Amino acid sequence: MSxxxxxxxxxxxxxxxxxxxxxxxxxxxxxxxxxxxEKKQGTCVSDSGKFDIVDLPGTYSLTxxxxxxxxxxxxxxxxxxxxxxxxxxxxxxERNLYLSVQFMExxxxxxxxxxxxDVAKKRGIKIDIKKLSKLLNVPVVPTIARxxxxxxxxxxxxxxxxxxxxxxxxxxxxxxxxxxxxEMEEIIQSSTFLTARYxxxxxxxxxxxxxxxxxxxxxxxxxxxxLQLEGIVKKVTGHLLATLDTHPEGIIADHRYGFINSVLKQxxxxxxxDKNRLQLSDKIDKAVTxxxxxxxxxVGILMGLYKFTFTYSEIPVGWFESFFGWIGxxxxxxxxxxxxxxxxxSGIIDGVGGVLGFVPLIMFMFLGIAFLEDSGYLxxxxxxxxxxxxxxxxxxxxxxxFIVSGGIAGGCAVPGVxxxxxxxxxxxxxTTLLTVPFMNCGAKLPVYALLVAAFFSKNEATxxxxxxxxxxxxxxLVARLLRSTxxxxxxxxxxxxLPPYRMPxxxxxxIHTWERTWQYIKKAGTVILGISIVLWAMMTFPGLPETxxxxxxxxxxxxxxxxxxxxxxxxxxxxxxxxxGDNLKVTRKLSAKAMVVKKSLAQVDFDEAHAGLKNSIAGxxxxxxxxxxxxxxxxxxxxxxxxxxxxxxxxxxxxxGTAYSIGEVDPEETTSLSDRLKVxxxxxxxxxxxxxxxxxFYAPCFVTVVCIxxxxxxxxxxxxxxxxxxxxxxxxxxxxxQVGSIVLT
Amino acid sequence: xxxxxxxxMQVDQxxxxxxxxxxxxxxxxxxxxxxxxxxxxKVQGRAPLHDPVSLRIMGFTLTLRNNxxxxxxxxxx
Numbered sequence: 001m002s003x004x005x006x007x008x009x010x011x012x013x014x015x016x017x018x019x020x021x022x023x024x025x026x027x028x029x030x031x032x033x034x035x036x037x038e039k040k041q042g043t044c045v046s047d048s049g050k051f052d053i054v055d056l057p058g059t060y061s062l063t064x065x066x067x068x069x070x071x072x073x074x075x076x077x078x079x080x081x082x083x084x085x086x087x088x089x090x091x092x093x094e095r096n097l098y099l100s101v102q103f104m105e106x107x108x109x110x111x112x113x114x115x116x117x118d119v120a121k122k123r124g125i126k127i128d129i130k131k132l133s134k135l136l137n138v139p140v141v142p143t144i145a146r147x148x149x150x151x152x153x154x155x156x157x158x159x160x161x162x163x164x165x166x167x168x169x170x171x172x173x174x175x176x177x178x179x180x181x182x183e184m185e186e187i188i189q190s191s192t193f194l195t196a197r198y199x200x201x202x203x204x205x206x207x208x209x210x211x212x213x214x215x216x217x218x219x220x221x222x223x224x225x226x227l228q229l230e231g232i233v234k235k236v237t238g239h240l241l242a243t244l245d246t247h248p249e250g251i252i253a254d255h256r257y258g259f260i261n262s263v264l265k266q267x268x269x270x271x272x273x274d275k276n277r278l279q280l281s282d283k284i285d286k287a288v289t290x291x292x293x294x295x296x297x298x299v300g301i302l303m304g305l306y307k308f309t310f311t312y313s314e315i316p317v318g319w320f321e322s323f324f325g326w327i328g329x330x331x332x333x334x335x336x337x338x339x340x341x342x343x344x345x346s347g348i349i350d351g352v353g354g355v356l357g358f359v360p361l362i363m364f365m366f367l368g369i370a371f372l373e374d375s376g377y378l379x380x381x382x383x384x385x386x387x388x389x390x391x392x393x394x395x396x397x398x399x400x401x402f403i404v405s406g407g408i409a410g411g412c413a414v415p416g417v418x419x420x421x422x423x424x425x426x427x428x429x430x431t432t433l434l435t436v437p438f439m440n441c442g443a444k445l446p447v448y449a450l451l452v453a454a455f456f457s458k459n460e461a462t463x464x465x466x467x468x469x470x471x472x473x474x475x476x477l478v479a480r481l482l483r484s485t486x487x488x489x490x491x492x493x494x495x496x497x498l499p500p501y502r503m504p505x506x507x508x509x510x511i512h513t514w515e516r517t518w519q520y521i522k523k524a525g526t527v528i529l530g531i532s533i534v535l536w537a538m539m540t541f542p543g544l545p546e547t548x549x550x551x552x553x554x555x556x557x558x559x560x561x562x563x564x565x566x567x568x569x570x571x572x573x574x575x576x577x578x579x580x581g582d583n584l585k586v587t588r589k590l591s592a593k594a595m596v597v598k599k600s601l602a603q604v605d606f607d608e609a610h611a612g613l614k615n616s617i618a619g620x621x622x623x624x625x626x627x628x629x630x631x632x633x634x635x636x637x638x639x640x641x642x643x644x645x646x647x648x649x650x651x652x653x654x655x656x657g658t659a660y661s662i663g664e665v666d667p668e669e670t671t672s673l674s675d676r677l678k679v680x681x682x683x684x685x686x687x688x689x690x691x692x693x694x695x696x697f698y699a700p701c702f703v704t705v706v707c708i709x710x711x712x713x714x715x716x717x718x719x720x721x722x723x724x725x726x727x728x729x730x731x732x733x734x735x736x737x738q739v740g741s742i743v744l745t
Numbered sequence: 746x747x748x749x750x751x752x753x754m755q756v757d758q759x760x761x762x763x764x765x766x767x768x769x770x771x772x773x774x775x776x777x778x779x780x781x782x783x784x785x786x787k788v789q790g791r792a793p794l795h796d797p798v799s800l801r802i803m804g805f806t807l808t809l810r811n812n813x814x815x816x817x818x819x820x821x822x
Contacts, residue, residue, distance in 0.1 A: 061777035065770055094803045095779050123804075209773075247768055253776035257784075282789065282806070291793045383808050387794035390810075396797070493813055494797050495774045498806040 002043065002050035003162050004079065008072060008103065009087030010096050011058035012499040014115045017508070018087055018145035019055040022155075046152075048159035054081065060095070060497075062102040064213035073213075076108060077197050082162045083109045085154070090120035090127055090142070093269060097260045104138065107168035107199050111161060112140040113154055118147075119500075124273030135263045137167065146505060168199060173255045177208060177248060180236045184208075184229055193225045194218060207233050208248040281500035285380070294384055301372070303465065308368050316360035324353030339540065347536030356521065363517045368408075370512035374504030378403060379496070386494050392476040393483025396494050398432040402475070406439035409448075409468055413437045413704040417711055427489040431479050433711055434721055437700035438475040440468060443649035447695050450653055451688040454674035471696045478728070538618040539640070544611060552608040559600050563593075570594045571601075618643070632694060632733035633687040642694065648701045686744065690737040697729035749821055751786075751798070751814035759787040760819035767816035779803050780817060 007022075009015045023042025040055035056075060057068035064070050076084065084103050088096040103110050114129065133140040139157045143150030172178055184204035188195065194203050194217065206214040207229050218226040233248070240246055287293055328349045335341040372378055378399070386396030398420075399407065405416025416436045420429050440448065448467055456463040483489075544552075560568060571594055613619045614636065621643060622636030629639055641655040653673070660676045677683050699722040700708070709718035748763055762784050767775050779802050780786075787801040796811045 061773075063773055063777070065773055065777075092803070092805050095805060098777065098779070245764075247772070249768075249773060250765065250776060250781075253773075254781050254783075257779060257781055282801075285790060285799070285806075289790055289792065289799070291791075291795075294793045383797060383799065384792050384794075386808075386810065387792060387796050396808075493771045493774050494808060494810045495771075495778055495813065496808045497778070498799055498808055500806075 002052050003083070003158075004081040005051045005053045005158060005162075006056050006076060006079075006081040006084045007053055007087065008056040008076075008084050008099070009058060009115075010060055010089060010092075010099060012497065013058070013087045013089040013092075013096060014145040015058055015087045016055065017505075018113065018115065018143065019053065020511070021145055021148050021151055022051075023053055044155070046155045048152075048155040051155070051158065053085075054079075059099065061099060062106075063209065064211050070213060076103075076106060081108070083111055083158060085111050085113055085158060087113045087115050087145075089116050090114045091116050091123055091125060093120075093125075093127065094257075094260055094264065097263075098256060100136070100138075101169065101171070101256050101259060104136070104166075104169035105171070105205065106202055107166055109161060109164060109166040110138045111154070111158055112136070112138055113145075113150070114140050114142045115145050117142045117150075118144050123279065124271055126270040126272060128268050128270075131266065132263070132268045135266060135268065137169075168201070170201065171255055171259045173205075173252055176236055176240060177251055177255075180208065180232050180248075181205065184232055187225060187228055191222065191225045193229075194221050204229070205252065208236065209252060210249060279500065281376075284501050285498070288377070289380055289384055294380075298381060298384065301377070303461070304368075308364060313360045313364040320353075320356060320360065324349060324356070327353070342540060343533070343536055346539075347533050359517060359521060363513060366513040366517055367509065370509040371504055372408075373403075374502070374508055374512065376499045376501045379498050382496065383498060389476075390491055390494075392480040393428065393487075393491070394432055394435075394476075394479050395428045395492060397496065398428065401432050401436050402439055402472075405436035406441040406444070407468075407472065409440040409445060409464065411439060412441045412443070413439065413700055414707055416441070417704060417707040420711060427483070427487050428492060430712055430717065431482050431487050433708055434482060434717065435475040435479045437704055437708075437721065437725065438471050438478065438697055440471055440696070441649065443701065444695055446650050446653045447645075448692060450656070450674050450677070451692055454677045455683075455685045455688040467692060467696065470693065474697060474732075539613055539616045541616060544608070544615055548611065548615075549608075552604055552611075555604050556601060559597065559604070563597050567591065567594045567597060571598055629730075631738065632730060633682075633690045633737040634694075634733075635682050638687075638691060642698070645695070646699055646702060648703065649695070652695065686737060686740045690733045690740070693736050694729045694733040697725055697732060699723075699726045699729075747821060748818055751788075751800075751809070751817040751819050752811045754788045754798075754819060754821065756788050756790055758821055759785065760821035761785050763818045763820050765817055767813070771813060771816065775809075775813070775816065778807055780807075786819065 007015060007019055019040065019042065022044045042053050042055070044051045044053055054075065056072040059066070059069045059072050062069055062073050064073070075081075086100050086103055088100060100110065100112060112133075114127065114132075120127065129140050129142055139161050141150055141154045141157050143154055173181065181201060181204045184207065185200045187193070188200040188203055193200075194214075198206075198214075203214060203218070207218070210233070215226070215230070218229065237248055240248060240251065244251075288297055328345055331344050331349060332341070335344060381403075382396040382399045385399050389396050389398050401416050401420045404411045405413045413436055416439065417433055420432045420436070448464065452460055452463050570591065614623060618640045619636060622639035625639045626634075626636045629635075634642070637656065637660070641652045644655040645652040656673060656677070660673065660680065677688075699705070705718045705722055708721055709715045712718070749760075754760060762780060762782050764782055765772065765775055765780055784802055789799040789801045789806055791798050797808045798811065798814055799806055799808045801807075
């Protein structure tokens with residue numbers, strides 16, 4: 001038998017770390033307020049018993065004010081866990097207990113895990129745990145989640161208290177409120193109003209707090225009682241406004257903090273240092289968020305991240321490339337000519353290899369981001385950037401969704417879109433939702449990396465930074481446009497905690513990095529492989545008509561007809577020897593005459609493959625669009641790739657790979673795709689950058705589109721993002737390409 | 746020394762909250778974070794563009810926009 005436990009607490013209290021420690025589950029550990037939006041579950045098997053643990057979203061309170069709070073509250077009410085394990089940051093006791101008090105008011109058994117005892121000690125804070133436990137009438141266990149200290153004691157305490165009945169905490173809110181509460185409680189009790197779900201007094205408090213969710217469900221439950229309660233609330237509110245110039249919700253908050261204070265003042269907490277002494281974190285902030293130094297440091301950190309990613313990932317990227325080249329070689333030798341070979345090499349190996357080859361790059365990028373996130377620096381970025389974001393109708397917290405989506409190149413719009421759940425205002429949230437896909441997600445990186453390596457290899461870091469800037473400026477301007485047209489409205493509060501800087505744990509960073517990289521690989525492994533094959537089929541079938549094939553065949557015969565038998569046999573031996581590999585050396589041994597013949601034959605093969613691809617389903621789509629896309633510099637091959645990119649952006653790369661390896665004369669050659677593009681017709685820096693611009697802005701991949709539909713609650717916005725983004729991207733690419741062509745000639 | 750709005754406080758200045766006027770979402774959020782009458786606060790710093798402001802309360806650091814700070818009246822030392 002296992003016991004259901006809910007893990008709850010403030011953001012940055014070490015809740016996720018403790019969850020990982022208890023369940024061993026691999027979960028992302030962040031240092032930004034509100035990072036755990038989803039419900040995470042895990043099982044903890046210990047000497048004390050088996051526990052099913054749910055990691056509730058981190059919240060500061062239990063109002064219906066944010067989605068996380070509603071989620072946490074609904075879980076507690078609907079799932080009725082046997083116990084709430086409330087993680088309380090010992091170094092920040094007063095504010096953390098504000099949430100604990102609300103749990104206790106609900107009447108669910110609570111065990112407090114007094115976490116970060118080490119930090120509290122370092123700050124000269126001494127807590128009388130026994131006294132705290134006695135005064136609050138709940139078990140309190142000191143823990144240090146980072147090192148796992150106190151875990152055993154916590155589990156024992158949970159086990160021995162789990163079946164106990166909790167006495168709901170009743171706080172006095174002053175005479176006016178208390179009188180109203182008593183009156184309301186009686187009405188609620190006698191008419192069993194919402195009592196199946198909530199405690200009567202709790203419902204009454206929520207009515208006084210003007211809690212939207214409760215007031216709404218109250219109306220549905222029993223209109224008469226609801227009106228009666230609302231009447232009492234109105235009366236008290238009027239009275240309080242007249243006498244104290246304040247609202248009931250203000251008084252309630254005051255008294256909750258007052259209650260906490262009265263507990264702490266009974267020698268529960270002692271300070272052995274000046275409370276206002278500048279902590280190391282504050283000293284760092286003095287420099288890091290300094291008016292002049294702050295932005296410089298921020299840009300420096302972003303540049304450093306790029307340098308780190310590009311410099312150190314080069315070597316493993318090379319390994320991956322040669323590995324897939326080698327596999328391709330083996331497959332080429334082992335398989336007979338035909339569709340199967342083409343499928344394996346052009347569809348599967350090229351497709352997956354083209355994507356996986358960038359895994360090291362993505363891993364290095366995530367390592368850097370994980371460090372920034374876990375250290376607490378990202379929250380400072382939100383703080384410094386809020387003024388800017390607000391100008392565009394967004395929220396400082398939007399920065400997180402933007403960063404996760406690839407604001408620092410390498411995220412993914414799918415979790416990015418989900419990260420917008422932390423945003424409170426529906427309007428800012430929707431705007432963020434619609435603009436985050438412009439960021440440079442990890443799947444777009446291979447596209448950029450390919451083009452940058454091929455055409456801007458001398459200025460890699462600079463061009464990548466430029467790409468980031470373009471996507472940011474573009475996203476912000478589009479956000480402003482949306483906020484002043486289709487999504488108008490006022491902005492939401494920026495009341496946010498700046499968590500103390502913390503040295504990220506290696507374990508935390510590695511889990512974080514691995515999770516995100518794995519997410520990419522998983523996507524690459526499943527969706528992309530499938531689509532690679534579909535695209536291969538689209539590019540292979542229906543194939544050339546019989547008459548065309550014969551035309552190419554007779555062309556070959558014509559070339560060979562005038563050639564002496566000696567030269568022909570020379571070419572034939574070459575072909576048999578090629579199978580053993582070492583193609584280049586043999587080619588050099590050919591006589592001049594044989595070389596010419598071989599080249600013309602190869603040209604015929606190339607033309608045939610080219611004609612075959614052009615005649616394929618994909619080729620037809622690509623060609624039919626070429627008439628319009630030529631204004632942006634895209635030929636039909638690029639068009640095919642971009643159509644594929646709707647499925648997932650990394651497919652742009654694998655499709656280009658497939659497109660070019662099919663069109664290639666000699667499939668034996670293992671030069672990387674960027675080398676191929678360098679010499680390919682119609683390609684140059686101008687085309688490459690036009691494609692980069694298009695890739696930044698055009699329709700998000702279909703996975704993101706599905707998420708947008710879900711998060712926005714309507715397919716209308718999903719369709720909007722597909723159409724609007726593509727039109728915008730095309731307009732910008734054409735503008736760039738046309739202006740660029742004029743300037744360069 | 747006198748009552749001023751939180752917006753007008755200088756960096757490193759300390760004071761005691763006298764009243765919190767905000768209602769609805771903003772008011773609740775402010776109070777949940779402990780910005781209630783009687784609490785001591787210290788302005789920790791300002792963002793490079795002078796907005797938002799970061800302040801110290803109950804031993805942690807909180808950020809607030811200037812137009813949100815307008816709702817809070819402070820008795821400064």
